[in-house]
Structure formats: structure tokens, C-alpha cells
Amino acid sequence: MNAITITNMSKKYGEFTAVDELNLTIEQGELFSLLGVNGAGKTTTIKMLSCLIKPTGGDAVLLGDSVKEHPQAVKAKINISPQETAVAANLSVIENLELIASIYGKDSKTVKKSADKMATQFRLDGVRNKKSKQLSGGMQRRLSIAMALISNPKILFLDEPTLGLDVLARRELWTCIKSLKGKVTIILTTHYLEEAEALSDRVGIMANGKLTAIGTVAELTEQTGTSKLEDAFVMLSGGAV
Amino acid sequence: MRIVLFAKRNTKEILRDPTNLFFGLGFPLILLVLLSIINASIPTEANNTMFSIENLAPGLAMFGTAFMALFSGMLLSKDRTSSFLMRLFASPMTSLDFILGYTLPLFVMALAQAAITLFASCLAGLELTVNLLPAILVTALSSLLFVGFGLLFGSMMNEKAVGGICGAVLTNVAGWLSGVFIPLDLIGGAFKKAADILPFYHSVQAIKAVLYGNFGELLPHLTIILGYSVVIFALAVIVFQRKMSGGKA
Numbered sequence: 001m002n003a004i005t006i007t008n009m010s011k012k013y014g015e016f017t018a019v020d021e022l023n024l025t026i027e028q029g030e031l032f033s034l035l036g037v038n039g040a041g042k043t044t045t046i047k048m049l050s051c052l053i054k055p056t057g058g059d060a061v062l063l064g065d066s067v068k069e070h071p072q073a074v075k076a077k078i079n080i081s082p083q084e085t086a087v088a089a090n091l092s093v094i095e096n097l098e099l100i101a102s103i104y105g106k107d108s109k110t111v112k113k114s115a116d117k118m119a120t121q122f123r124l125d126g127v128r129n130k131k132s133k134q135l136s137g138g139m140q141r142r143l144s145i146a147m148a149l150i151s152n153p154k155i156l157f158l159d160e161p162t163l164g165l166d167v168l169a170r171r172e173l174w175t176c177i178k179s180l181k182g183k184v185t186i187i188l189t190t191h192y193l194e195e196a197e198a199l200s201d202r203v204g205i206m207a208n209g210k211l212t213a214i215g216t217v218a219e220l221t222e223q224t225g226t227s228k229l230e231d232a233f234v235m236l237s238g239g240a241v
Numbered sequence: 242m243r244i245v246l247f248a249k250r251n252t253k254e255i256l257r258d259p260t261n262l263f264f265g266l267g268f269p270l271i272l273l274v275l276l277s278i279i280n281a282s283i284p285t286e287a288n289n290t291m292f293s294i295e296n297l298a299p300g301l302a303m304f305g306t307a308f309m310a311l312f313s314g315m316l317l318s319k320d321r322t323s324s325f326l327m328r329l330f331a332s333p334m335t336s337l338d339f340i341l342g343y344t345l346p347l348f349v350m351a352l353a354q355a356a357i358t359l360f361a362s363c364l365a366g367l368e369l370t371v372n373l374l375p376a377i378l379v380t381a382l383s384s385l386l387f388v389g390f391g392l393l394f395g396s397m398m399n400e401k402a403v404g405g406i407c408g409a410v411l412t413n414v415a416g417w418l419s420g421v422f423i424p425l426d427l428i429g430g431a432f433k434k435a436a437d438i439l440p441f442y443h444s445v446q447a448i449k450a451v452l453y454g455n456f457g458e459l460l461p462h463l464t465i466i467l468g469y470s471v472v473i474f475a476l477a478v479i480v481f482q483r484k485m486s487g488g489k490a
Contacts, residue, residue: 075331075333076333079332081328082324082327082328084324085324086324086327087325088254088325090253090254090258095250099250102246103246103247131257151332
């Protein structure tokens with residue numbers, strides 16, 4: 001069953017077209033990576049799907065609800081971990097988790113239980129009472145994803161989740177993301193092609209607001225006659241290998 | 242319910258920053274002590290009541306609330322630039338949850354700050370009367386103007402710019418044009434005219450009116466303050482809603 005069905009979705013800012021008639025379907029439980037150079041339209045696409053901006057054309061239906069017609073219903077089913085860490089700096093780890101769980105309407109007993117569970121799952125137990133601004137970059141990222149998951153979203157948007165992290169912290173986060181595969185539909189944007197290769201079920205490549213290619217890593221490399229996703233990406237993004 | 246949750250979070254964010262505590266609660270008290278010392282050293286024959294506690298208390302109560310613009314602006318700006326707001330915009334929170342969630346804690350803080358400043362003024366010689374209570378309320382009402390300024394600038398600018406405009410420019414304009422630190426009636430001219438047009442002088446006069454039981458003088462001053470507050474708040478809400486519905490958050 002499809003989690004996301006995008007039909008002719010566009011976003012224009014005056015004369016500039018950020019996303020141009022995008023058509024795409026993503027299955028439930030799939031981890032789909034959206035790749036593209038800066039300005040390709042990835043973040044705009046994520047923002048439209050998470051009801052942060054309205055499409056100027058077309059529509060997207062997330063688990064039966066249109067982002068244009070029923071954004072509040074869509075918002076109740078999704079969550080997002082933005083590019084920046086997006087945590088409340090002076091709140092502790094547990095307070096951040098409890099805040100988000102409460103905002104999504106959980107009762108106080110469930111809030112405490114979910115926050116404890118998330119802190120354990122994302123190995124934040126040891127720093128649960130520490131202010132989030134005192135955490136390392138890797139821990140802040142883990143907290144950010146835990147905050148996105150505490151509402152039990154059916155669809156999760158991860159925008160550059162490992163940006164700026166060292167190799168160890170990145171690998172730790174990959175393990176966390178892999179553990180979610182099959183349970184939550186995940187749309188991931190990243191500039192790290194090895195990340196897309198390691199995590200994705202399918203990959204979509206965007207260039208100039210259009211989806212230029214879609215498929216598994218093996219399909220994309222076969223299509224371009226290359227041996228690596230990076231080479232396939234360069235070719236499909238309009239560059240030269 | 243979400244308003245209360247968000248208001249609680251904002252209260253914690255503000256109160257856990259020691260700089261905010263200093264400017265919010267400590268700074269008006271330091272000014273009270275310093276200006277009281279200056280007042281004590283002015284010879285009686287100079288007949289200068291500028292810094293007498295009767296003038297100082299309502300002036301400093303108003304001046305203290307100017308920092309609410311800094312608090313609300315910095316918090317909102319920080320939430321925007323860290324993408325924390327983007328996370329919340331993607332949640333089922335509405336624009337009313339956001340606006341009231343930012344405003345309520347600052348209104349309560351303004352109440353507390355006004356109470357501390359005015360009761361501390363009693364230790365410095367201000368007569369303790371029941372009128373202190375409506376004076377605290379009027380001070381908190383006039384703080385809404387500054388909260389509105391903070392939300393407006395915080396919706397548009399980064400932290401550094403908000404710090405400059407709300408922390409330096411606005412507090413100075415409010416201080417100088419309210420008559421707290423300089424005798425506006427003596428200076429007169431364009432300076433007095435500007436003070437009459439802007440709301441800051443009227444805030445001090447409104448607090449003074451209730452503090453000394455001249456309730457008949459309250460309404461004209463309060464009307465001007467609330468008029469400005471409504472306009473500034475309306476602008477802040479428009480800009481904020483534009484951000485929510487697609488502007489760069």
C-alpha cells in the first residue's frame with residue numbers, strides 16, 4: 001500500500017520553479033532517499049509533504065489525506081527532523097521528549113513512558129537530565145530524531161540527519177535509522193551518497209526541480225553503466241563523470 | 242492545552258538563562274538603588290523631584306518591561322534559526338497556540354517584575370497602598386506593547402539583529418522618551434512632542450495615575466498604549482502567520 005502519492009506537485013516562487021510537476025509514490029515502510037545537488041528542490045519537496053509550505057500546483061496524498069485539503073490530518077500522522085538539530089536548548093533531554101509527546105496529544109502517563117523508552121532506544125539515558133545545549137553534536141542529532149519519533153509517526157522526514165557529524169556518530173545514527181526500517185515510512189535527504197547506499201530501499205534523484213531518476217541503487221548504476229552510486233548520481237544530475 | 246505546554250516551555254527557556262534573570266529582575270533594582278543614591282545627593286534647595294521615589298517607581302516599573310521585547314524577540318528568533326519552530330510548524334499546533342504560548346509567560350513575568358520593582362520601591366520610601374495592585378496590572382498591560390515588538394522583530398530577524406534593535410535601540414528609545422531619565426517638560430519642543438506621540442511616556446503616566454489614585458487620568462493614556470499594542474501585535478501575527486504558511490522559518 002502507498003504511504004505517499006505525489007501527483008504533478010509543483011512549487012513556484014514568482015518566475016522561479018523550485019519543484020516542477022513531481023510525480024512519485026512511496027510504499028509504506030519504505031526508506032526512500034531523495035538526492036540532488038543544492039537547490040535541486042529536495043527540501044522544498046519535504047516542506048510541501050510536511051505541510052510547511054503549500055504546493056502551487058498538483059497535490060500529495062499521505063495515507064489518505066491531501067496536504068492541500070487536510071493539512072491538520074496529515075500533520076497528526078507525520079513528524080520531521082529538520083536539517084538543524086531543532087531542539088529546545090535550555091530544556092533537558094527528557095523535557096524535550098515530553099514536550100513533543102504532549103503536543104501530539106498523549107496523556108501524561110504515556111508521555112513519561114514514551115520519553116523513557118525513546119531515551120533508552122537512542123542511548124540518551126545517561127544524559128536524560130542534561131540540558132540539550134550541553135550535548136555533543138551526535139547526541140543532539142539522536143535527540144532530534146527521537147523527538148521526531150516520539151509521536152509514533154507513520155511517516156518520518158529526515159532532512160540531512162547526519163550533516164556535520166563525525167564518522168563514528170554518523171555510523172551510530174545509521175544503526176538507529178536502520179532499526180526503523182519497515183516500521184515507519186522514511187523519506188531521507190542527504191548529500192552523503194554512501195549514506196543513501198547503506199540505508200535506502202530506493203533512491204530518487206532531483207535536478208532543477210524535476211525527478212530525473214528513480215530506482216534501487218543497483219538499478220541506477222545499471223541504468224548509467226557505472227559501478228558506484230556516486231558516478232550514477234553525477235551523470236543523472238547533469239554532471240560529467 | 243497546547244498553549245499551556247508551549248507557555249511552560251518558553252518560561253523554562255527564559256528563566257534558565259541567567260542573563261534574562263539579570264535584565265528582567267536585577268537591572269531595574271540596580272537602577273532603583275543608583276538613582277535613589279543620586280536623588281539623595283541632590284540638595285533640597287535645587288527643588289528637583291526628577292528622581293524622587295514617587296517619580297522613579299512608576300518610571301522604572303515601565304522601563305523594566307522594555308526587556309520583555311528582548312526576551313520574546315530573542316526566544317522567537319532562536320527558535321526560528323535553530324529550526325525548532327519548523328519542527329513545531331509541522332505539528333498540529335495552531336498559530337493561536339504559538340502567539341499565546343509566547344505571550345502568556347512574558348505577561349506573567351511582567352507582573353512579577355512590576356511587583357518586585359514597586360514593592361522594592363516601598364523599601365526606598367514609596368508609600369505602601371492598595372493602589373500598588375492596579376499599578377502592577379497596568380504595568381503588565383503596558384508590557385504587551387514590548388512583547389508585540391519582540392514577536393514582530395523575532396519573526397523577521399536573526400538573534401544578533403533582535404539583540405541590537407530590542408536590546409539597545411528600543412530600550413534606549415523607551416528610556417529617553419518616557420521621561421524616566423530626563424525631564425521631558427523642561428526640555429519641551431520636538432523631544433516632548435515625540436514623547437507625546439509615542440506610547441512610552443503614556444505608559445509611565447498611566448502607572449503613575451493608578452499608583453496615586455488618579456483613576457480619572459488613566460483612560461486617555463491607556464487608550465494610546467493599547468492602541469499601539471493592538472497595531473504592533475496585529476503586525477506580529479501577520480508576519481508570524483506568513484512564516485507559518487511558507488515564508489522562510
